Amino acid sequence: MRNQFSKIFLILAAVVVSFIFLYPTYEDYQFRKNLASRSGQDSIAYLEQHQEDILNAKLKRIKLGLDLQGGMRVVLEVDVIQLLEDIAKNKDDNFFAIVKEVREQSRTTDESVIPVFGTKFQDRGIRMSRYFGNIRDADNTILSYLNDETEKAVDRAIEIVRNRVDQYRVSEPNIQKQGSRRIIVELPGVKDEREVQSLLQGTAKLEFRLLRDPAISYRIMQSIDDYLSGKVPSDTAAGSKTAKKEEKPKDALDDLLAGNKPAATDTTQEAKFLREHPFFSYVSPDQQNTGEGYVLETNRDRVIRLLARPDVRRLLPVDFEFLWSARPDATPDGKKFYRLYAVKRVPELTGGVIIDARASVDPNDNRPIVNMEMNAEGSREWARITGANVNKRIAIALDNAVFSAPTVINKIIGGRSQITGLESPNEARLLEIVLRAGALPAPVSIIEQRSVGPSLGEDSIRAGLNSTMWAVILTVLFMLFYYHSAGAMADVALVFNILFLLGVMAGFSATLTLPGIAGIVLTLGIAVDANVLINERVREELAGGKTLRAAIDAGYERAFSAILDSNVTTFLTGVVLYQFGSGPVQGFALTLMIGIVASMFSAIVITRVIFNIMLDKGLTPNFG
Amino acid sequence: MGARTKMYIASTTIIVIGMLSLFVKGVDYGIDFRGGTELVLSFSEKPEFGQLREILGGAGFGDSEIKSFGSETMILVRTTRQGEGMTVATALQDALRAKLPQGSFQVLRQDKIGPKIGKELRQDAMYAIVASLLVILAYVAIRYKFSFGVGAVLALYHDVLFTLGIISILDGVTPWLNLEITQEMIAAFLTLVGLSVNDTVVVFDRIRENSKIYRSWSLEQIMNRSINDTLSRTIITSGTILIVLLVLLFVGGEVTRGFAFALTVGIIVGTYSSIYIASAVVLDNSLRKNKE
Numbered sequence: 001m002r003n004q005f006s007k008i009f010l011i012l013a014a015v016v017v018s019f020i021f022l023y024p025t026y027e028d029y030q031f032r033k034n035l036a037s038r039s040g041q042d043s044i045a046y047l048e049q050h051q052e053d054i055l056n057a058k059l060k061r062i063k064l065g066l067d068l069q070g071g072m073r074v075v076l077e078v079d080v081i082q083l084l085e086d087i088a089k090n091k092d093d094n095f096f097a098i099v100k101e102v103r104e105q106s107r108t109t110d111e112s113v114i115p116v117f118g119t120k121f122q123d124r125g126i127r128m129s130r131y132f133g134n135i136r137d138a139d140n141t142i143l144s145y146l147n148d149e150t151e152k153a154v155d156r157a158i159e160i161v162r163n164r165v166d167q168y169r170v171s172e173p174n175i176q177k178q179g180s181r182r183i184i185v186e187l188p189g190v191k192d193e194r195e196v197q198s199l200l201q202g203t204a205k206l207e208f209r210l211l212r213d214p215a216i217s218y219r220i221m222q223s224i225d226d227y228l229s230g231k232v233p234s235d236t237a238a239g240s241k242t243a244k245k246e247e248k249p250k251d252a253l254d255d256l257l258a259g260n261k262p263a264a265t266d267t268t269q270e271a272k273f274l275r276e277h278p279f280f281s282y283v284s285p286d287q288q289n290t291g292e293g294y295v296l297e298t299n300r301d302r303v304i305r306l307l308a309r310p311d312v313r314r315l316l317p318v319d320f321e322f323l324w325s326a327r328p329d330a331t332p333d334g335k336k337f338y339r340l341y342a343v344k345r346v347p348e349l350t351g352g353v354i355i356d357a358r359a360s361v362d363p364n365d366n367r368p369i370v371n372m373e374m375n376a377e378g379s380r381e382w383a384r385i386t387g388a389n390v391n392k393r394i395a396i397a398l399d400n401a402v403f404s405a406p407t408v409i410n411k412i413i414g415g416r417s418q419i420t421g422l423e424s425p426n427e428a429r430l431l432e433i434v435l436r437a438g439a440l441p442a443p444v445s446i447i448e449q450r451s452v453g454p455s456l457g458e459d460s461i462r463a464g465l466n467s468t469m470w471a472v473i474l475t476v477l478f479m480l481f482y483y484h485s486a487g488a489m490a491d492v493a494l495v496f497n498i499l500f501l502l503g504v505m506a507g508f509s510a511t512l513t514l515p516g517i518a519g520i521v522l523t524l525g526i527a528v529d530a531n532v533l534i535n536e537r538v539r540e541e542l543a544g545g546k547t548l549r550a551a552i553d554a555g556y557e558r559a560f561s562a563i564l565d566s567n568v569t570t571f572l573t574g575v576v577l578y579q580f581g582s583g584p585v586q587g588f589a590l591t592l593m594i595g596i597v598a599s600m601f602s603a604i605v606i607t608r609v610i611f612n613i614m615l616d617k618g619l620t621p622n623f624g
Numbered sequence: 625m626g627a628r629t630k631m632y633i634a635s636t637t638i639i640v641i642g643m644l645s646l647f648v649k650g651v652d653y654g655i656d657f658r659g660g661t662e663l664v665l666s667f668s669e670k671p672e673f674g675q676l677r678e679i680l681g682g683a684g685f686g687d688s689e690i691k692s693f694g695s696e697t698m699i700l701v702r703t704t705r706q707g708e709g710m711t712v713a714t715a716l717q718d719a720l721r722a723k724l725p726q727g728s729f730q731v732l733r734q735d736k737i738g739p740k741i742g743k744e745l746r747q748d749a750m751y752a753i754v755a756s757l758l759v760i761l762a763y764v765a766i767r768y769k770f771s772f773g774v775g776a777v778l779a780l781y782h783d784v785l786f787t788l789g790i791i792s793i794l795d796g797v798t799p800w801l802n803l804e805i806t807q808e809m810i811a812a813f814l815t816l817v818g819l820s821v822n823d824t825v826v827v828f829d830r831i832r833e834n835s836k837i838y839r840s841w842s843l844e845q846i847m848n849r850s851i852n853d854t855l856s857r858t859i860i861t862s863g864t865i866l867i868v869l870l871v872l873l874f875v876g877g878e879v880t881r882g883f884a885f886a887l888t889v890g891i892i893v894g895t896y897s898s899i900y901i902a903s904a905v906v907l908d909n910s911l912r913k914n915k916e
Contacts (some may be wrong), residue, residue: 448738451734463877466875467872471868474867478864479864522865522872522887524868526865536860562830566825569818570819570821573815576759577811580752
């Protein structure tokens with residue numbers, strides 16, 4: 001009996017853990033349902049109220065694959081040949097002839113391009129140092145340098161893509177590196193192929209933008225705040241706009257502030273502040289007078305929409321623009337916030353002038369720094385700009401997202417600048433990537449693109465749920481019919497099996513795909529196999545004249561090796577499939593493997609415990 | 625076991641017919657393995673194939689393939705033409721939009737696979753199937769005897785070839801069934817391998833056990849006994865799996881239909897092969913050794 005307790009404990013623990021893992025998925029479902037049942041104002045209010053919970057649930061639920069929720073999957077590959085062409089110098093006919101040959105050849109083979117490239121030069125007896133690196137470099141040195149450049153180009157491309165996708169505001173994008181030079185981008189819910197394509201393939205735009213004077217920045221924020229709160233705005237053009245706002249009481253502003261916009265009767269401190277300072281409630285100006293505004297991550301979308309409003313835009317001076325920081329910073333208590341920079345609309349300099357940028361360490365104090373080098377034309381401009389703006393800040397913006405805004409310490413002559421004051425080596429590395437992105441494009445080509453419309457996804461979900469339901473019903477009935485009470489036990493195990501399977505998936509934040517659902521359905525069929533093996537064996541032992549208890553003991557014991565072997569072989573094919581498959585097929589392999597492990601546990605341990613309890617209570621299970 | 629010669633002949637015949645069909649008719653490789661562009665369109669009413677072909681031909685896509693996908697109103701358009709980004713898909717859609725009444729179709733899915741990816745996926749699929757066979761051979765050989773491993777793997781070859789043959793024969797017979805060789809189909813084949821060996825292993829397990837009990841029996845007697853002992857389990861388990869596969873086949877929607885079909889054929893063949901092929905190979909092998 002003691003053994004029994006530990007098993008019961010194990011089962012209960014597994015059940016509890018599964019429920020804990022599955023709770024966010026349930027929560028997420030509830031939130032969606034509640035949101036769908038509300039409309040307009042009400043739904044925004046609801047969203048406001050539960051914002052953090054909703055985000056949290058979204059993060060931890062079982063994710064749906066692109067084939068189920070619709071969206072786009074794009075695989076980009078860094079175009080190595082293009083890159084080689086871009087970084088070569090003294091290009092002549094020989095060089096172009098080789099590039100052409102390599103390009104031709106790379107269409108038909110999968111060999112890495114760079115060695116092929118190297119061989120071509122060798123075949124013609126041309127030293128690669130004619131086009132790359134230093135004149136005295138050996139070919140091998142150059143080849144490894146080129147390999148290095150390719151890898152860096154991939155990092156750059158990832159950064160550019162991530163930066164843009166981030167600004168495009170796709171919810172839950174997934175960007176990852178595959179192999180050495182591929183990038184997988186998954187964008188759920190995105191439909192417009194053409195837009196995404198330009199998003200992924202266009203050339204990156206790196207700019208140096210002068211920050212506006214903190215005083216001006218603050219004054220503009222103040223005027224936006226005044227305007228939004230309905231006070232008479234300081235700006236000349238805004239008077240008529242206020243009137244317009246009163247004409248249409250259901251203005252976008254009300255929508256934006258809905259839920260948080262307190263009733264006039266609400267007299268709490270916060271409510272009062274929100275009413276009087278709608279802008280400063282979401283954007284807090286930096287107290288240290290840098291002119292930056294801080295916006296909590298959760299409020300960012302709202303502020304973006306606010307700033308995009310035509311009437312708000314009209315409040316901004318001509319040479320004035322707000323840019324966001326590319327990444328959120330975190331406060332000590334873990335809240336994430338973005339910075340809002342006030343910059344000049346016209347860039348001082350664009351990234352084309354950068355020759356090189358390298359993350360490094362300051363030899364004096366071991367702090368991370370970035371060294372940046374510009375070409376002659378850039379250096380001249382840079383000297384003028386830095387000379388005129390000592391002690392002012394210049395934002396480094398890639399595709400309009402600010403990665404850093406260092407202060408100019410002195411006039412920089414000769415084009416070699418050093419960026420200091422970085423917080424971590426990682427920040428320095430990121431800045432290096434960003435700076436080089438402006439100088440050296442990372443040419444990428446789309447080699448795979450799949451998009452699934454939302455209606456197909458919905459159909460698939462429905463079909464998947466239906467087939468799971470029918471599979472459960474039919475299997476349960478069949479087992480009941482064939483094995484009577486022993487079948488009922490197998491059915492109980494089956495239910496636990498589904499629970500564990502889903503629990504584990506949620507625990508790993510696994511992605512559910514349509515083949516994944518097929519895997520679950522298939523698992524249902526396979527899961528009862530262990531019980532079939534056991535029950536058949538018990539029947540045999542009973543026929544051999546054993547008592548019920550002895551027959552059950554013998555049945556479980558003797559069936560075990562067959563159960564183990566048969567499950568291991570199926571599991572192994574699952575492993576192979578996971579290894580070689582991609583995307584949806586991996587989803588299938590994953591559910592199959594989890595299902596097999598879960599089914600062994602539930603079929604062997606759970607049913608055994610139930611049998612033992614029944615026997616102890618003097619009940620006689622029936623094996624049909 | 626006595627009937628094994630007949631079963632060998634029956635299996636061989638069907639596989640040979642299947643192989644003939646494979647050589648003559650071949651199988652329909654999906655976009656994953658060929659590379660190119662593929663669109664799945666849902667029409668509000670059944671479209672005229674001739675008209676679609678004419679439109680696409682007029683737009684310079686005369687080489688494109690048009691077939692129904694799951695139901696009469698769903699159409700799959702495919703071309704192996706390669707273009708930068710999604711230009712081919714866009715051109716296909718534009719051509720259809722220009723000639724057909726507005727709103728007559730909706731794009732459900734569009735895939736573009738570059739030539740390299742197609743080739744890689746083909747290679748991966750090959751590796752996957754070979755790797756799974758090797759892994760199973762190794763596992764069974766370690767847990768049992770090497771000849772058992774060979775028997776199991778031969779049975780698997782049998783199952784895979786048999787199913788592939790059936791797929792080749794039935795492909796294109798009915799629009800309801802889409803039997804393209806896609807990544808999902810490869811997954812079905814690997815699963816089939818796993819499930820089929822599952823049955824085989826259960827029989828082997830019993831042979832091992834029985835050969836300890838009935839030491840004086842011949843291998844053939846032990847095998848017959850073991851197969852009979854496990855027969856009801858084999859049928860019940862295959863039955864439950866067959867139930868869920870039929871559910872998938874009929875309720876699971878067009879995307880997984882080909883997958884479910886391959887597995888359905890596979891599970892039936894697999895059950896039969898684990899009885900008549902796997903053990904029979906082990907038996908013949910041991911008989912031959914005894915003669916020597």
